[in-house]
Amino acid sequence: MASIPDDKAPQLGLTIYGAGVVNPYKVVIMAEELGIQYKYVNLDMSKGEATSDWFVGSINPNGKVPAIVHTKEDGTSVTVFESAACLLYLSHEFDKENKFSYAVGTSEYWTQLSWLSWQISGYGPMLGQAAHFNRYTPEPVPYGVWRYTAEARRLHSVLEKRLSTSPYVGGDHLGVADFAVFIYAHSAKWCGVNIEEWPHVQAWHDALLQRPAFQRALKVPALYPFSDTAVSDPENQDFYLGVRKWGTQGIKAMTESWKGEAVSLPSDHANYE
Structure with missing residues (x-):
């Protein structure tokens, strides 16, 4: 080793x-x-x-x-x-005092864990796919853009409904689910959606962004490059052209050795007819 x-x-x-x-x-x-x-x-x-x-x-x-x-x-x-x-x-x-969590085994703990799981299994991966098809593919893939942008929008509607009845994603106080969800909401435009369409999501995001700890963290190791403000800056587009080119090349390089044909099934291509 x-x-x-x-x-x-x-x-x-x-x-x-x-x-x-x-x-x-x-x-x-x-x-x-x-x-x-x-x-x-x-x-x-x-x-x-x-x-x-x-x-x-x-x-x-x-x-x-x-x-x-x-x-x-x-x-x-x-x-x-x-x-x-x-x-x-x-x-x-x-966090022994559960400042950012809840006591293990309580109903509040399981609610928080459900939302954390929602982020890592759905919100993050689907927004990641939307970012891939919107920003990184070497050629246009219209179906991929449609599919994952639509799913990103659906997931924001789920988050909007949650935040219309709860002050935080995980419950009645700031916690691990909010930390997990925030950074993707903070990157929404890079993924192809505008959180201004969801006012509760926007208000929650903006309030967290004002917290000193969030502001410090978003500078480690460098100022977070994928915020809505940053990616929309017309003066900084050369940087994002480079990011997209590097990302496209890097993704292809990382997956090249794993490429292969999909396992075939008798029903293949029926959905194309």
Whole structure:
């Protein structure tokens, strides 16, 4: 197993592994809200550091960010990957008073967990697909644009209904579900939708954006590049042209070795007739 470079090795306490992409910001937001001291290791995605032998071998076998390592005073450590698992770990270890969660086993806890699961299973992946087909495909794919933009809009309507009756996504106070959902709502235009169509979502987003911890977190490791304001700035479009070209090339390169024909079935192509 390759050894971890000294400058990227976990330190005593909390170490967050991330990059200037969407999901790591969730974890930094929660760490900032909790006032946790942490070391942030910014992986260079253009150099493939997330898929390097040391990272895959020691930190995250899936080769993605975020991941965290919590090194305790007794020398033991816990490594956690996937954003929701990281949020739940921070809640368990650093939020004993349930400031941003609820007591495990209560109905409120399960409601919060349901909304967190909604984000990681639906809201995030579907907005990610919308962003892919709207911003990253090397050629137009009209069906993909239609399908995932429509689903992104449907999911925003679900969130709108929730926030019309609840002050926060997970319940009656700010919590892990809000941290998870916020960063995608903050990236809505990049994914092809405008949250101004959903006034409760817009108001909730804008209120969270005013929180000092959110403002600090959105600068780690650099100012978050996919906010609605940033991607709409006409003076900064050269940057996003580069992001789209790099993203297209990077996605193709990462998946090239895994390409293959779909397993055929007798019913194939019936839906085309």
